Amino acid sequence: MDQYKNILEGLIKRQMGILGRAKTEKILADTGIRFDFLTQSLLDYQADGKQLMQLLGERILQTGGEVALIGARVSVILRSSREGLELPKIFL
């Protein structure tokens, strides 16, 4: 895991609210992200955090359209600004 852990965790939790648990589990499939749905915490991932965010953003858009992406965008932007992280293109 890298410095994107918190922002990724927040993004996944937000999608639990917007898309629901079942669809969120689907968008995480094959990403290598291990997420504990009971404690709502990110356990592990191996890939580059920024690239994973781009991948999740694309899947969120594909699954829930602009509503699902817009619903996550402000909190993602805020967190990236506070933590000094570059955001992938899809959230800009």
Added chain:
Amino acid sequence: MDYNKPIEIAPGFFWIGVYDEEAGFHCNPYLLVDGDEAVLFDPGTRPHFRAIVRKILEVVNPLRITRIVLHHQDPDLCAAVPDLEPLCSPDLTLVSAWRAGVLISYYGVRSPFYYVDRNNYRLTLRSGRLLTFIPTPFCHCPGSIVTYDEKTELLLSSDLFGAFSYDWSLYAGEYYMEAMKAFHEPYMPSPEILRRAVQRIERRRISTIAPQHGSILRGAQVGEALQVLKNLDCGDEFIPLQES
């Protein structure tokens, strides 16, 4: 729960919306039946007009509807009002704040307005039942209001406490606060404006919050949602604008 039927959410108050499995943004119109009088709240989503009328008919003769409360002027609340008006009482009035009413007129409505801000934010029904209105300016429209019913401690909160959710249910589930934040962050203008509106609301004793989007909040969820919105970063300053 049978979403094809009107659902009583508090004594006399019915949810008369439509459950659309594909939608991420649900509209919740409500109907109050009070003695020989009935009141509609935000009923105007045009795609659902027929379904809403069918549900009204299951509860009450629409000729008993004397008031339509419009919490702000957006089309999801108001667009079908000109089609509803002929079905309602000849004495129908539209209840809104003045700043919303000015714009609602452009839907081509024909009924006279009852402006809450010219009437001490109160409306007394024939039975003596009192509905009060709380101004929530710029949340998200200048003339936004919400309705509070003292008798049932029900808040009809319009856009406030609404949510984006593809995993919709009439009553809020365990992940609702995230869905609620998802809607308020891009739609409410600033943390200060949102906080002021929520502080006005929380002075009332509230058992149930019924928003116009999203799901209904009850019990401990009410206090939790008030706290979430009072502390939410939202609005214009956090949204980058890509100008050419």
